[in-house]
Amino acid sequence: MDKQQNNRVTASKNSLIPVSENSGLMDFLMKQMPQKSRNNIKSLLGNRQVLVDGQIISQFNHPLVPGQKIEIKTGRIPEEKEFPGYTIVYEDHDLIVIDKKAGLLSIATETEKRATAYSMLSDHVKNQDKSNKIFIVHRLDRETSGLMLFAKSDMVKHHLQETWNDTIIERSYIAVVEGMVGKTEGVISSYLYEDNNFKMHSSPYAGNGLKSVTHYTVLKRNDRYSLLKVNLETGRKNQIRIHMQEIGHSIVGDKKYGATTSPIKRLGLHAQQLSFVHPSTGKKLNFEIAIPKEFLKLF
Secondary structure, eight states: OOHHHHHHHHTTTTOEEEOOSOEEHHHHHHHHOTTSOHHHHHHHHHTTOEEETTEEOOOTTOEEOTTOEEEEOSSOOOOOOOOTTEEEEEEOSSEEEEEEOTTOBSSOOSSOOSOBHHHHHHHHHHHHOTTOOOEEOOOOOTTOEEEEEEESSHHHHHHHHHTHHHHEEEEEEEEEEESOOSSSEEEEEEEEEEOTTSOEEEESSGGGSEEEEEEEEEEEEOSSEEEEEEEESSOOTTHHHHHHHHTTOOBTTOGGGTOOOOTTSSOOEEEEEEEEEOTTTOOEEEEEOOOOHHHHTTO
């Protein structure tokens, strides 16, 4: 019996099947289990019985790379407890990408100790193995929704943070701002600094803070609001919020930085796209989520 046949025989016994070439998960499983139909395999995926490097994967087109190990459980794995405030968009051995809802803190502060994205994800990984940990790579403001990246080890966290400018390919936001933005696109550049009350300010002078560059494109506009796609060349605290105020078009709901309206009862800022190079595989990953419906209803 050859090695491939042996893998096929033991595939239903909770064994680890090595991946030797690039493939989609469905194609891989079809080859490993020729006795099963496509619908049988879809049921395995839907029942959360397929694990890639220890992580439950249900997407039939999940990409596989050499060196990964596939496990097929004999019994259905029960659904994990759903935490309010976020959805897991992607998870593997090294990292987790989530879609955070507006209102959820990224991490606890000295004045705020309630449940956070960090604490809930920590519970999530510890449900898999009590020794697992989670590490925050970057933050989103509480009232900003959208994509956030977390690491599963201190080594991966430091790698991502230390190589951020090279690792991050694109980081795009959708913003609803007050008024009709005249230019179809533009670039805002200034120096940002924080005062003693932890509020950020903008200065045109190099000695007054860290250089900050924001690019924007108008997607929709009317006489009351504009919908922008915003790309960060730098990632400073509150950068988009300050730069929008600086051009006279504060983000809706952002009273701290000049807004006078709040038509959607939240901050009009959403981290929509995140593209980066995977720290272990070197593969480009791209995640893009929908623009919130409440943003679009204004147009």
